[in-house]
Amino acid sequence: MKIPAARWYQALKERSSRRQFYSKIIEKPKIKQLNDLIEKINNDFDDLRIILVQKNVEEIFTGVLGSYGKISGAPAYLAFVGREDTPYMEEKIGYGGEAVILEATALELGTCWVSGTFKAEAVLADLDLKETEKLYAISPLGYPEENPTISERILKTVISSKKRMDLDKLIINKKDLEEEPEWVKTALKTAHLAPSAVNRQPWRFKLGENSITIQLDTEEKNEERSKNLDCGIAMLHLEVGSLKAGVSGSWKYLEGKEVARFAVE
Ligand SMILES: Cc1cc2nc3c(=O)[nH]c(=O)nc-3n(C[C@H](O)[C@H](O)[C@H](O)COP(=O)(O)O)c2cc1C
Structure with a gap:
């Protein structure tokens, strides 16, 4: 696509x-x-x-x-x-x-x-x-x-649908977003706007060398209303943000709590 x-x-x-x-x-x-x-x-x-x-x-x-x-x-x-x-x-x-x-x-x-x-x-x-x-x-x-x-x-x-959690708190391994390259900042801000069931925002981001990993907030998957589906939505948002900043990459699916990693091509 x-x-x-x-x-x-x-x-x-x-x-x-x-x-x-x-x-x-x-x-x-x-x-x-x-x-x-x-x-x-x-x-x-x-x-x-x-x-x-x-x-x-x-x-x-x-x-x-x-x-x-x-x-x-x-x-x-x-x-x-x-x-x-x-x-x-x-x-x-x-x-x-x-x-x-x-x-x-x-x-x-x-x-x-x-x-x-x-x-x-x-x-x-x-x-x-x-x-x-x-x-x-x-x-x-x-x-x-x-x-x-x-x-x-x-x-x-009632469901505070406009609210998103503080982006800094969703990044699990780095704090100062301002020091990151432009594509990372845009990709994360774009992913942050993703909708999720009951606005629970179950996605967490781990920054790597030229990569961003999306992982779940908890080990518990919630089979009935899949958090992985929410993460799939955030994956598209993240990629749109990265492309908007001029950087293309590809996804690799991961196992367990980690959902997928976007790596610069
Ligand atoms: C996978 C998924 C399932 C959802 N299920 C419902 C639902 O059953 N009923 C509903 O009224 N809204 C549902 N929503 C909408 C969310 O409440 C909404 O996306 C969230 O509060 C964020 O608000 P926003 O989409 O206006 O940014 C769902 C959203 C997602 C992503």
């Missing part, structure tokens, strides 16, 4: 989770642009399958806090599906899924990663999943109401 660094860098700064939408249908050229990207991603990553479903989401989402968090109005959604026994599938779902989310943002569409507050049966009825495949998450897709509505603002306050 080729990363349009400037376009997605801008998108990731503008993106925030949106939960209230107009029912306005998404124009065909935008659907085509997203489907073209989805096709490339699905080809690049074995056993990953992202699906764009053009269908009103009303039956699909459940509320987080009574009626406040309920996602409504969108005329389409994205489903993030993968083969469960494929290594690093959660990271791939996060990385590939966030690529589509950022492209949607660049097309001025609203999104929200959702792995908890939806009715899986309703989504599975729309998809033709193979026995080996798992539905990891979905996202509404559509034109968000211009300004976050009162219920969106209440929800954002």
Whole structure:
């Protein structure tokens, strides 16, 4: 997958989770642009399958806090599906899924990663999943109401979604970011903007000689709501930041608490 660094860098700064939408249908050229990207991603990553479903989401989402968090109005959604026994599938779902989310943002569409507050049966009825495949998450897709509505603002306050932990505290082996090369600073600041389930920010960064390793905050993986999926999202953000600063690299998956290392090529 080729990363349009400037376009997605801008998108990731503008993106925030949106939960209230107009029912306005998404124009065909935008659907085509997203489907073209989805096709490339699905080809690049074995056993990953992202699906764009053009269908009103009303039956699909459940509320987080009574009626406040309920996602409504969108005329389409994205489903993030993968083969469960494929290594690093959660990271791939996060990385590939966030690529589509950022492209949607660049097309001025609203999104929200959702792995908890939806009715899986309703989504599975729309998809033709193979026995080996798992539905990891979905996202509404559509034109968000211009300004976050009162219920969106209440929800954002409750889950402090705008807040990110202090970046210095997320770097486990070095303190003074200002002394690091430009690409490291940009890559980390960009990764820091990544969304994560309940905004838990489970990613930690270890700086090496021309490399950055992403690792989990704790040994405990949380099987139900994978922290590795959150890390996959942060991987894409980190790479977009690095490319924006003019430095390309490649990823190597790691084991245990360590998730993956990005090394300059
Ligand atoms: C993997 C994942 C799962 C999520 N699941 C839900 C969910 O079930 N319901 C929901 O309302 N928001 C969900 N979110 C959205 C997060 O709450 C949100 O990304 C986080 O609070 C940061 O806010 P932001 O996206 O506006 O930057 C999820 C986010 C991620 C990355």
